[in-house]
Amino acid sequence: MxxxxxxxxxxxxxxxxxxxxxxxxxxxxxxxxxxxxxxxxxxxxxxxxxxxxxxxxxxxxxxxxxxxxxxxxxxxxxxxxxxxxxxxxxxxxxxxxxxxxxxxxxxxxxxxxxxxxxxxxxxxxxxxxxxxxxxxxxxxxxxxxxxxxxxxxxxxxxxxxxxxxxxxxxxxxxxxxxxxxxxxxxxxxxxxxxxxxxxxxxxxxxxxxxxxxxxxxxxxxxxxxxxxxxxxxxxxxxxxxxxxxxxxxxxxxxxxxxxxxxxxxxxxxxxxxxxxxxxxxxxxxxxxxxxxxxGPPGAGIAEGGRRDVSGPDRPPGVRSSASATGGGSASGTQGAGVGAESVAPAGEVRLHGVRYAHGVGAPPVLDGLDATFLPGEHIAVVGPSGTGKSTLAALLAGLMAPAVGTVTAPSAALLPQEAYVFPGSVRENLVWLAPATSQERLAAAVRRLGAAELVARLGGVAGALGDPGELSAGERQLIALVRTYLSPAPLVVLDEATCHLDAAAEERVERAFAARPGTLVVIAHRISSALRADRVLLLDGGRGVLARHGDLQVLSPLYRELVGHWLDAGRAS
Incomplete structure (x- = not known):
């Protein structure tokens, strides 16, 4: 008026x-x-x-x-x-x-x-x-x-x-x-x-x-x-x-x-x-x-830290919730999750009828994928190039939503191949996802993942990181791996996050993560990663086969071919 x-x-x-x-x-x-x-x-x-x-x-x-x-x-x-x-x-x-x-x-x-x-x-x-x-x-x-x-x-x-x-x-x-x-x-x-x-x-x-x-x-x-x-x-x-x-x-x-x-x-x-x-x-x-x-598709948070990322054809057994949480991504991207009161047990990961394609009209890289990862399980994901391994990693972390189907998972920390390190102190980089980490827990994590020599060379946890580009790709991966290990996320997804480490360093890192509380999913690029896992998820043709390493060798000619390729590459190196 x-x-x-x-x-x-x-x-x-x-x-x-x-x-x-x-x-x-x-x-x-x-x-x-x-x-x-x-x-x-x-x-x-x-x-x-x-x-x-x-x-x-x-x-x-x-x-x-x-x-x-x-x-x-x-x-x-x-x-x-x-x-x-x-x-x-x-x-x-x-x-x-x-x-x-x-x-x-x-x-x-x-x-x-x-x-x-x-x-x-x-x-x-x-x-x-x-x-x-x-x-x-x-x-x-x-x-x-x-x-x-x-x-x-x-x-x-x-x-x-x-x-x-x-x-x-x-x-x-x-x-x-x-x-x-x-x-x-x-x-x-x-x-x-x-x-x-x-x-x-x-x-x-x-x-x-x-x-x-x-x-x-x-x-x-x-x-x-x-x-x-x-x-x-x-x-x-x-x-x-x-x-x-x-x-x-x-x-x-x-x-x-x-x-x-x-x-x-x-x-x-x-x-x-x-x-x-x-x-x-x-x-x-x-x-x-x-x-x-x-409302629209958006980021929401799950009760009890669980996250349900659903496509348009979400089954009636999954109901939405409106609680709050906060997931972290070791890549430097805050995890995006949507809340759901899920029927799955706490800590369990479920993929039901998951379909995803990169753009309208493109053939789906994942089509009707079903899988269940038990709480605390160590899973290796393998498959030829282009079968959707990185897409699956992003879906598990909540960074993307399936076009059809559901992904039900706890809050996740995703570490991609290219690790993110920023200028600042070594400690700030290591505890970025868990700022309240004690000095004792930080030192133990650095030792378990084999990063003690690198941290000492950088002047200890109080040392300064000026230009991250002066570090090698492997050194950046080690820093990001320690950061992810310390995060509170109950699900960790390593998307070829150890590809710049040698085989011994990779084994040490994966064994440390496997002993860490929570579920571990590793996008594997070496046969050794599959051998260390509790079960292996083989992706091919948009679908997957989930079984133990020995069983997959019997069930899948493609897996036998992949294993042979890895062994030949190992002998050549």
Missing amino acids: RLLLWSGVEALPPLLSGLFVSAAVDQGFLAGRPAVGAAWSAGFGVAMGVRAYAARAGFPYLAGVVEPLRDALVERVVRSALARPSADPAEVARLTEQVESARQLTATLLRTLRGVGVTLVAALIGLTLLAPAVLPLVLLPLLAAGLLFVRLLRPMVARRRTVVLAEERLAADAGRTLHGLRDVQATGTGEEVARALAEAAQQSAAASRALGRASALRALVVTLGGRLPVPAVLAAAPWLLAHDALTAGELLGVATYLLQQLDPAVRTLAGTVGGWLLDLAVVLDRLATVTADG
Whole structure:
């Protein structure tokens, strides 16, 4: 109400402009009294000063309208993200951006509409007071323009929404492709994925062109409502002047209303405001749609530290929860998990009907994968290049969600092949995921993983790491392995995280992790890793076979071939 009050004060100059011009001409300059004309002009200047003060005074009340809206939208997005049992941090990030867009669009629209709306209403009231004879010449085309604008809004909103959805699909497909680029290259499906991305890009471009064609019709609105009244009044002016329906000053006053108030207001409404209004309608509709009934795919957290990452076909036995936790990723990425009250025992890992493909139209790297890892079990994952081993690691850590099926697992720490080390002290790097680690536990972990010599060479745990690039790849892996070992995560996934260590160092690391409380999953690149594991998961053709090493040699010709390849490579080295 206060905002409306100050907006009414801002309407004074548009309301008075034509009246003051008419008075200045008829009562002042044409009457031979220039001082009177100047006084009327000065009065208009005072009114403009009052308007400037009103615009400044009303601005804080604008924030009082916009900020509560933003807070309500943020709360809705967060609640829906916590309630939906799937994990897509990118989707939640996009929703957060849309909330900020809604806030900015609402503020801009209110600020602009406040000025444009009061200007339009004030100009029409001024015309009525000054020259009611010209009202039909102004109102008829203005009414036609308004009806056309309303008629165009629905198709333009629909086309703008199509553009947003096409852009979201393109961004999501591109993100999945980049994340799984290694598997795409290994499986030789680059051309298929590229065609799928090109199709998504073409759909986005087509949607933008369709919106552009619809938006071009707004020019007709401006022509009807803002431009047509001017020639109409000019054409009628000789007759109006001859029949004393208008004076010369009143004609100039009418021109002032039309050229300085009405035409700019209509152009702003049909052009700038029309575009912003479309964007706001689409953003709010998108937020309402994806946050309804539990909201969009997003990051949520599981009760008891468990995490359930589910695809669209989540079985009814898995129910969503809205508790809190925090998983860590030794790669430097905070683990993204979604909450679920799972039927699996605590610490158990279950994959049910998991399907995942890198982009629309690409063949799935995992298709109907089922597996169960027992609490505290040591699992080795093997398979030819491109069979989805790294994809499985990301799914277990909650960094990606399956397209179909569920992944139920405790909070995980994922360590990829390229270890992350940052400038700072050695201790800061080692205890990054467990800052409260005691000196005794830290020293024991360094010894167990064979990193004592490296830490001593760096000046002990108090030593400084200046440029991490001065460390070898193996040394960076050792630091990240100690960090992961100390993390509280009950599930550790090593995605070729020891590939830069020699066989002896790798064995020491894997035995230390196997003795650590919790479940260990190792993406293996040596036969020795499979031999040390409790069971081996062989990936091939999107599915998997989970068994002991000896049993797999009997069950799978592919596994026997892999073992032979590893043995031959070991003899050659």
